[in-house]
Amino acid sequence: MFKIMMVEDDTKIRDIVLENLQRWGFEGVYVDDFDEVFNVFVKEKPHLVLMDINLPLFDGFYWCNKIREVSKVPVIFLSSRNTNMDIVMAINMGGDDFVQKPFSLDVLMAKINALIRRTYSYTDVSSDVLEYNGVVLNLKDSTVLHGEDKIELTKNEFKIIYILMKNNGTVVSRDKIMRSLWEDESFVDDNTLTVNINRLRKKLSDIGLDDFIKTKKGQGYIVS
Template sequence: MSERILVVEDDHKIMRFIRANLVASKYTVFLAQDGIEALDLYEEHLPDLILMDLMLPKMSGLQCIEKIRQYSNVPIIIITAKGSSQDIIQGLELGADDYIVKPFDINELIARVKAVLRRSSSTVAVNEPTIEVGSLYIHLTNYQVMYANKKVSLTPTEFNLLVELAKNLDCVLTHEYLLSHIWGQDYINETHYLRVCIARLRKKIPINDGEKGFIQTIPTVGYKMLG
């Protein structure tokens, strides 16, 4: 069964262009022209990935992402014509996994779709079924995270980043190492992805500085989790 992608775009020409190329790449494609329709189609089809334009009628792409993240960790790639770093960062902070700016090369878009889907379906090598760090429990076999006896909902990228840090307690992992291992070699200089993802982890898992499990910033170098 082919992977399913929901394309949310109000420009008909761009929508048809994206759809044709995704279908040619063997994906099943659903189309939405506004944010309200996007939410309805997501609930109906439960796609494996969403391509989300930011400038949409009825409900903006950012509002749509915020609503989807209340109940789903489906991978989301932002498509924006603005090229505005503020909009992009806001989208990533809301839980988007990647972005691409119009006008874009269709081969780059397909490559990003493949990369995000690969990250979302990647498996973690399991030696021990659970990693325990203070009040943080990471269940590797069923991809669940518990903190202070409460379940924490993470996107696949957030989960993989948390596991990488937890497997290397008290070790400084450089920006380049984390970006290449979690996002891929093509993202090795995209430090804002890492910065935003770390910020989301700290918000979802509010461990105090100095406690076990806290993700410590090593300025200009990288991050480490305290053990």
């Protein structure tokens, strides 16, 4: 089932659209804390976003830009603002379509279905990010996002944090991590792993994640 995420400050419009999405067989989710739009996005992993422009705290252009840092998921802007500049800005900020309020539900659903078809007919719908406790790992460019901060990872650092985040809540042994690093046939010994873990921890510490990777003595590592 395709999931549609709605970022809309008008609860009446939000509820009507969500009800209509359900009728069409979509799963609808919405944001009720407008300071957490990005975090809700990475947690819910929607296949399409309906984004109002006028929002509390930050506007829809800001949140679309944040989403575009980690994903190419389709974004349709919904707004009562209808100047050419607003429409151009919406597209330039990464939006795929613009629907002016008040709008026809039939037209909106036609646009949603068309975008879903074009985007996912021949592609994998899996997410481009992993998220755990507010830490976002971008699988496409090997970066870590935490709040407004971003770090770039080496190939080995990426593989280490990927396997730890993929197995969040579980201790991952050093042997298992080293086996994942051997996939490209480059030999990684125990000391090399320690060096890579330490470098990764230093980078994470630089963006306020001092204890994200914990050592379980005699067992391995776990993210928390």
